[in-house]
Amino acid sequence: MAALAVAILSVPVAGALAMPSDEPVVEQPAMEEPAMESVVEDQATEDQATEEQATEDQATEEQATEDQATEEQVTEEQAATASLSDEQMEEARTIFANWSCGACHVMGDANGTGHIGPSLDGNNAMDEAFIISRVTNGQGAMPGFGGQLTDEEIALLATYIMEAKR
Numbered sequence: 001m002a003a004l005a006v007a008i009l010s011v012p013v014a015g016a017l018a019m020p021s022d023e024p025v026v027e028q029p030a031m032e033e034p035a036m037e038s039v040v041e042d043q044a045t046e047d048q049a050t051e052e053q054a055t056e057d058q059a060t061e062e063q064a065t066e067d068q069a070t071e072e073q074v075t076e077e078q079a080a081t082a083s084l085s086d087e088q089m090e091e092a093r094t095i096f097a098n099w100s101c102g103a104c105h106v107m108g109d110a111n112g113t114g115h116i117g118p119s120l121d122g123n124n125a126m127d128e129a130f131i132i133s134r135v136t137n138g139q140g141a142m143p144g145f146g147g148q149l150t151d152e153e154i155a156l157l158a159t160y161i162m163e164a165k166r
C-alpha cells in the first residue's frame with residue numbers, strides 16, 4: 001500500500017517538475033495548478049488509505065458482529081427469546097388459525113380456546129426444539145403437520161408460540 005501510494009504520487013510530482021522547462025516563463029503561474037493537484041491527490045490518497053483502514057475496521061467489526069450473532073443464536077436456541085417482526089407474528093397467527101391449532105389449544109394471542117391439547121398459555125414446559133418436534137411429528141391426539149407445513153413454517157410457529165404465549 002505504501003509503495004503504491006508513492007508510485008501514484010510520484011507521477012503528478014514528476015509532471016509538475018517537468019512543466020517549467022517546457023513552458024515559457026509567462027506560463028509560470030500555471031505551475032501552481034498541478035502542484036496543488038498533487039497536494040489534492042496526496043490528500044485523496046490519504047483519504048483513501050483512511051477509508052481502506054475504515055473498511056478493514058468495519059470488516060473486523062462485521063466479523064465481531066457475526067460472532068456475536070452466532071452467540072446470540074445459540075443463546076436464543078437455549079432461552080428461546082427470538083424476536084419476530086410484526087409481519088412474522090401475523091404470519092404465524094394466520095398459520096395457527098388456518099391449521100386449527102386453536103381448536104385444541106388455548107392461546108390468547110392467536111384466539112386459541114380449545115382444550116383437547118394442553119394450554120400453550122402458561123405452558124413453561126416447552127422450548128422451540130420441543131414444539132418443532134411435536135408439531136412436525138405429532139403425539140397421541142396431536143396430529144403431525146410435517147407433511148403439510150414446511151420446516152420454516154413450523155420453526156416460525158415454534159418461535160411465535162414461545163414469544164406470544166402468556
Ligand code: HEC
Pocket residue numbers: 095096099100101102103104105116117118123125126130131134135139140141142143145157161
Ligand atoms: C386435534 C387437536 C389438535 C390440533 C389441531 C393441534 N394440536 Fe397440538 N396437541 C394436541 C394434543 C392432544 C397434544 C398433547 C400431545 C401429547 O403430549 O400426548 C398437543 C401437543 C402440542 C404441543 C406440545 C405441548 C405440550 O406441553 O406437550 C404443542 C406445542 C402443540 N400441540 C402445538 C400445536 C400447533 C402449533 C398446532 C397447529 C399447527 C396444533 N398443536 C394442533 C392436540 C392438537
